[in-house]
Amino acid sequence: MRILFAVLFFLISALHLYAADKLVFDNYGFSIDKLTFSEKETPENFQAIIMFLPGDVTFTPNVNVQKQRFAATADEYVKLSIEQFEDFGMRLIEKKQNEKFATFEYTASMGGKDLHFYAKAIFSKGYVYLVTGTALVSQWDKVGKILKKNVDSLEVLK
Numbered sequence: 001m002r003i004l005f006a007v008l009f010f011l012i013s014a015l016h017l018y019a020a021d022k023l024v025f026d027n028y029g030f031s032i033d034k035l036t037f038s039e040k041e042t043p044e045n046f047q048a049i050i051m052f053l054p055g056d057v058t059f060t061p062n063v064n065v066q067k068q069r070f071a072a073t074a075d076e077y078v079k080l081s082i083e084q085f086e087d088f089g090m091r092l093i094e095k096k097q098n099e100k101f102a103t104f105e106y107t108a109s110m111g112g113k114d115l116h117f118y119a120k121a122i123f124s125k126g127y128v129y130l131v132t133g134t135a136l137v138s139q140w141d142k143v144g145k146i147l148k149k150n151v152d153s154l155e156v157l158k
Contacts (some may be wrong), residue, residue: 025058044069051150053143059113061135061143062076063150070128077128078102090117099123103152107137116140118148124156 024031045068053061070077077099081104085092090108097103101122108115111147116139131154133147 029030035158053054053146055139059136059139061133061139063131063133063147065154066130066132068128068130069126070123070125074102074123077123081121114138116144118144118151120151120154122154122156127157129154 009118013051021034023034046066048065048067050064055061074097078095081093082095083100084090085106085108086102088108090106093105093107095102095104101120104117104119104121106117106119108117114137116133116137117132117134119130122129131151133144133151135143135147
């Protein structure tokens with residue numbers, strides 16, 4: 001009996017390791033290997049992933065994650081972000097901040113589309129992990145809670 005439990009424990013552990021190298025989308029019925037390359041080859045600033053919700057012909061709501069080199073403080077990042085919002089004519093709805101992360105909710109007109117954004121910036125070891133959910137203003141009531149929940153789920157592992 002102990003051998004059976006040991007074998008089952010090993011199999012469950014091995015399955016977990018296999019799944020760790022996969023992105024699993026149960027609700028869509030598929031999984032895919034993570035697209036990776038060595039840390040040595042990783043650029044300092046890059047977009048790691050974009051995920052899409054079903055959309056319409058006008059716009060597809062999405063969430064994207066970027067990793068950016070930023071060696072300054074959280075306060076400086078927030079100040080720079082707000083300045084950029086103003087420079088690009090974006091309207092800040094809400095901002096929250098502490099020393100570990102900041103969230104921004106804002107709207108902007110871009111490419112003839114009125115967009116609603118929700119972003120979270122996590123500050124860790126000289127980097128900012130920035131995750132942003134985007135939808136049309138007209139789509140926000142339908143998908144905003146879904147996007148915000150996904151954005152807020154980002155965690156830095158190292």
